[in-house]
Amino acid sequence: MNPDDLEALIHRRASGMTIDRAREVPRDVVERIVNAAVAAPNHRKTRPLRVAVLQGESRLGFGEAVASVMSAQGEDENRVEKARTKYGRAPVVLVVASAPGESDLETAENEYSVAAGIQNMLLMIEAFGLTALWSSPVKGAEEEMNGFCGFPTGSRMIGLIYLGHGTRETPPRDRPVPEINWLN
Numbered sequence: 001m002n003p004d005d006l007e008a009l010i011h012r013r014a015s016g017m018t019i020d021r022a023r024e025v026p027r028d029v030v031e032r033i034v035n036a037a038v039a040a041p042n043h044r045k046t047r048p049l050r051v052a053v054l055q056g057e058s059r060l061g062f063g064e065a066v067a068s069v070m071s072a073q074g075e076d077e078n079r080v081e082k083a084r085t086k087y088g089r090a091p092v093v094l095v096v097a098s099a100p101g102e103s104d105l106e107t108a109e110n111e112y113s114v115a116a117g118i119q120n121m122l123l124m125i126e127a128f129g130l131t132a133l134w135s136s137p138v139k140g141a142e143e144e145m146n147g148f149c150g151f152p153t154g155s156r157m158i159g160l161i162y163l164g165h166g167t168r169e170t171p172p173r174d175r176p177v178p179e180i181n182w183l184n
């Protein structure tokens with residue numbers, strides 16, 4: 001791959017949530033996507049990445065676990081009901097978490113590393129011609145999510161990635177050119 005190809009891929013990537021729920025993503029493709037995340041830098045080789053792949057019924061089970069926390073937190077009933085089924089909107093949901101560190105700094109650096117790993121995954125997803133959306137985990141439900149996914153207690157939820165085949169083209173994004181302070 002030359003720089004032009006990589007640059008085009010990076011800029012073509014766009015979030016999308018119009019996903020065909022019924023069309024599976026082959027397991028080896030999911031594995032290759034997830035494996036791309038380990039190539040992100042991680043300080044002191046802490047290997048902080050934690051990933052669970054939700055498919056089939058587990059998406060609804062995860063939604064139930066989240067919804068019961070939301071309900072106990074007194075959240076709006078409509079939002080709670082939505083949470084029960086929302087993870088079924090894609091055939092695959094990647095739950096991505098980061099291991100806590102031995103200090104606040106290490107915990108933060110682990111999170112940066114996992115976030116960088118998610119971008120690697122999103123680029124692989126784009127390269128496979130698939131669609132994804134990085135969504136924020138529901139606040140206050142981390143331990144239930146950790147438990148459901150088999151992650152150690154204290155793991156930090158970084159993102160839930162909806163993944164599948166898009167049902168329509170995502171329009172090109174208009175992204176601002178970054179301001180660079182060139183210093184000599």
Ligand SMILES: Cc1cc2nc3c(=O)[nH]c(=O)nc-3n(C[C@H](O)[C@H](O)[C@H](O)COP(=O)(O)O)c2cc1C
Binds near residue numbers: 136
């Ligand atoms: C930490 C993080 C959390 C996000 N959470 C959500 C979310 O909860 N819901 C959502 O629709 N998009 C979420 N996004 C995706 C952004 O909304 C999306 O990347 C942004 O709109 C820019 O669009 P693009 O990815 O197509 O460039 C999140 C992105 C990041 C980095």
